[in-house]
Amino acid sequence: MHLRKQITPFLCLGTLFVGTTSLASEAEGQEPVIDPAHAAEWLLEQDDPEFQAVGLLLQQAPRPPSRMDVEAPEAPELERIGQILRATESPIVIAMLVAVCDAGGLIEECRELGVEQAVIDHDAGNLLWREPFLGDDLDRWSNAIARSVHANDHLTGIALLTYRALLAYEDSGTTDYLDAIVGVQAPMLAQSVAMPAYGPLIEACRDEQNGLMPRCRQIARSLMSDTPSLTSYAVGLRLLEMGAEGAGDTERVEQLQQIQPALRSYTNCLAAGVPVEHHESITEEQNHRWLEIAALHGEIAGFEYWAFVNDVDCPVERDRLNELVGELPSVSHFSELRAELHPFDLELVAGWLLESDSIESRAVGLWLKSQTALHSGEFDSAGLLEQITELLPQTQDPRLLFLLATACRQADAQDGCVEAGLDQAIVEHDAGNLLSRGQLIKQNDATAWQDLLRSEPRVLDHSMALVQIIADLLTSYLASTGKEAAPTEPTVLAFAYVMALVVDMSSPVQTCRNAGTELREPCLRFAERAAEAPNGLFTRNIGLRLLAEWADDQALTEQVMTFKTAMMNFSICVHGQLDEPHWEAAGQTEMDAYLSDLATVGELAALEAINDRWNLGCSAPAPLDVSELEE
Known part of the structure; x- marks a missing residue:
C-alpha cells in the first residue's frame, strides 16, 4: 500500500479564513479564489527563478470550483526545472521543484536532472524532500536515515515565497483580488501541491529491526525545530512516542500523548485573535508579517502574531503547553514576539503618561491603560470614568475625544462614558464623527448603529493625526528612562504608526451589509x-x-x-x-x-x-x- 497520503495536515492557519473569504467574494461577484493557472502563466514569464518555481508549483495546483471545466494541469517543463535548479541553492526553491516533479509524475526524469542530488547538497539530505525519490522502499529509507537526520517540510517558507510571488502578480495590474485573498490563498495553494509525505518516514522508524530508533529521535527533534509547521511538530511527537513505546517507557508515552491536546487547546485559544470575521480589514503588511513570522519561527508563531496584535492572550494554555513540552524544542515564541512587536511595555508607558499634567498625555495614557486591560481582563472602570469626567471640560480636541471614546470601548464602559458627556462632546466638537461616536455603541446594538448611520455624520479617521502625538510622547517616555531617541527614529515612528491604527470599521460595515437596501443611501454616504x-x-x-x-x-x-x-x-x-x-x-x-x-x-x-x-x-x-x- 502506498503510504504517501496517510498523513494529513494537522492544522493550517490559512484555512481559518476560507469560509468567510469565499462568502465575501461571492457576495461581491468576484472569483472567490485565485486562478492558479493564470497566475502561473504570468510568474513563468518573469526572470526571477523563485517566481518561476512558484509558477511551476501553481501549474499543478487544484483549479478553483468555477474553473473545473478547463483542462487538467499541464505537465511541468523539464527544461524549465533544470534552468531553475542551476540558478538556485535555496532549500525552499529546491523543495518546490521536488513537489513539482512529484505532482507531475516526473520523479525519474528529475532524478536524472539532479534534483535529488540538490536536496542532498543544499538541504543536508532533507528526508522529507528525498521521499519522492525513495518511495516506499524501507531499505532505501534506512540508508537515507543512516546518512541524514534532517527533516524540514519548509511549508512556512514555501507559503511566504508563494505569497510574495502572488503579491507581485497582483501588483502587476493583471488582476485585483479582495483584500486578504492573496494572504489567505498563498499558504493553501502552496500546500495543496507542496505538502510532503510523512508516512514512509514513520514506517521506516516504526521498523524495530533496523536499529534506527536513536536516529529517529534526532529526526523527531529536527521536525519539531527549524520553523516547524504544526503538521511536522505533530509528526515529531509521534516519532518520539513510538520510540518511548519501543523502549517500554509508558510514563514517557503518557506525557507525550498529553502534548498534542495541549497544543490544540492553545491554538484554539489563539485562533480567537485571527480576524476571520473582519478579513476585509487585513492589510497586505499584516499578511506579509504573519507569513514572515511563521517562516522565521514556525506556524504557531503565526497564530501568536494575530493573537498579540488583536489583544488575545492565552497564558493558562501557554503555560500548560510549555510545562508539558519541557526540554523538547519549544513550539511557542510568544515572549520573543512580544519583545519584537512591542518594544515598549505598554503598562509602564501608560502609568508614566497618567502621572503627567498634560491633557494629551493623560488621554493617551487612558487609552493605553484600557488596551492593556484587554490582555489582563482587569480594569478600573470607575477610575476611567472619573478621569474622563475630569478631562472633558479641559479639551475640545477631536483627536483626544476619539482616544477617550476608544478607551471606553476597550474597557466596556460605553454607557458610563455617554453619561459622563463624552458622546455630547463629540457631537459638539467633532460634528458627531461616526468613527468616534461609534466607539460608544455596543457592537451588537444594531438599532443604535442604524440611527447613527441615518444621521449621516462626519466620517473622519483621526489615526494619522495621532501618529505625531504618540511619537512625541513615546520619545519623552524613553528620555525619562535614560534612553535617547527622536520622534522620527524608525522604531518609535513605526510603533507610533501601528498604535494609531485603532479605527473600528467592522460594526458600521456589518450593519450596512445586514440592513440591505433599507440603509442604502446613508450607507453610501x-x-x-x-x-x-x-x-x-x-x-x-x-x-x-x-x-x-x-x-x-x-x-x-x-x-x-x-x-x-x-x-x-x-x-x-x-x-x-x-x-x-x-x-x-x-x-x-x-x-x-x-x-x-x-x-x-x-x-x-x-x-x-x-x-x-x-x-x-x-x-x-x-x-x-x-x-x-x-x-
Missing part, C-alpha cells in the same frame, strides 16, 4: 466619506470596497476598484523603499514635513509628497471623484 482624504489608507480602502459593492453602475464599480488597487500598490511601492537608512538620510525637517502631511492632508497625499521629493518613481493613483455615486 458613509462609504463615500470614509473613502475621502484625509482619512488613512485603511479607512479609505474599506470605504472604496463598500462603494464598489453598492454602486449600481458597473463602470463606476470598475473605476472605484481601479483606484483602490492603484492606491494600495502605490503605498506598497513607497513604503518598500523607505528603509531605515533612507529615513536617517532624510533629516528631521523632511520627517517633520511628512508627519505634518499625515495629520493635515492624509496618508495618501503624504506618500505622494515623499514620492515627489525623493524621486522614488512610484505611480500615484489618478484622483477619484465619487460624486457620481450620489445621483
